[in-house]
Amino acid sequence: MFNYLLQIEYDGTNFVGWQSQNNGKSIQDNIEKALKKVLKTKIKVIGAGRTDKGVHAISQCANFKFKKKIEDKKIFLNSINFFLKKDLISILDIKKKIINFHARYDAKLRTYEYLIINRQGKLSINKNRAWHIKKNIDIQLMKKGAKILEGTHDFSTFRAASCSAKSPIKKILPISIKKLDSTITIKFSSKSFLQNQVRSMVGCLKYLSTNKWSITDFKKAFKSKKRANCAPPAPACGLYLKKIKY
Numbered sequence: 001m002f003n004y005l006l007q008i009e010y011d012g013t014n015f016v017g018w019q020s021q022n023n024g025k026s027i028q029d030n031i032e033k034a035l036k037k038v039l040k041t042k043i044k045v046i047g048a049g050r051t052d053k054g055v056h057a058i059s060q061c062a063n064f065k066f067k068k069k070i071e072d073k074k075i076f077l078n079s080i081n082f083f084l085k086k087d088l089i090s091i092l093d094i095k096k097k098i099i100n101f102h103a104r105y106d107a108k109l110r111t112y113e114y115l116i117i118n119r120q121g122k123l124s125i126n127k128n129r130a131w132h133i134k135k136n137i138d139i140q141l142m143k144k145g146a147k148i149l150e151g152t153h154d155f156s157t158f159r160a161a162s163c164s165a166k167s168p169i170k171k172i173l174p175i176s177i178k179k180l181d182s183t184i185t186i187k188f189s190s191k192s193f194l195q196n197q198v199r200s201m202v203g204c205l206k207y208l209s210t211n212k213w214s215i216t217d218f219k220k221a222f223k224s225k226k227r228a229n230c231a232p233p234a235p236a237c238g239l240y241l242k243k244i245k246y
Contacts, residue, residue, distance in 0.1 A: 004063060007061055011056055054237050118182050133206065
């Protein structure tokens with residue numbers, strides 16, 4: 001038996017999310033169907049992160065086990081991508097791993113990026129791939145709010161009601177916020193995140209940076225540990241799973 005790690009890129013716009021569900025097509029289902037066509041047997045893939053409906057990935061990872069050795073990487077990648085091309089899913093790489101490797105549980109760090117376009121004109125190239133905000137964003141206020149989120153905290157305010165994590169306590173590494181013309185990129189890294197945590201944090205940073213909240217309001221909502229005090233989460237279309245580190 002062999003264990004393989006896939007590096008995956010996808011546009012999540014037309015999917016219910018990474019994980020197999022009964023209410024629509026998922027990234028996982030489509031990859032498993034493509035693997036079955038290429039490898040001629042049923043395959044189960046394990047994803048490193050369960051991205052939600054509409055969330056994209058620049059580098060998602062997933063592993064699967066197969067009884068035979070995959071001899072030619074180039075042929076494999078060309079074959080599986082042939083069956084995935086109409087769905088805007090790409091398998092970028094495949095690597096052989098030790099037999100007990102687990103894409104989800106062995107991940108040491110996950111990095112997400114959130115993309116905001118701050119301008120008046122509507123989106124064309126970035127439609128369904130960024131959050132369009134017309135109201136002026138104070139980037140310095142956004143950075144002040146982000147600084148408050150860094151470190152180890154109880155992130156219950158940003159946790160979805162359906163979140164299955166055992167603990168709301170997470171450690172957020174220093175948050176990077178960069179602005180180039182009208183494009184704002186926010187980068188978050190942690191060993192793991194709560195369900196909806198990144199989008200909820202971005203939603204609160206938007207309230208702060210557009211002066212809907214003061215810095216006191218922002219801190220109060222965060223420290224309350226109550227989901228009801230969270231700003232509306234940022235839309236899924238601006239969120240990207242950027243990197244998984246093992």
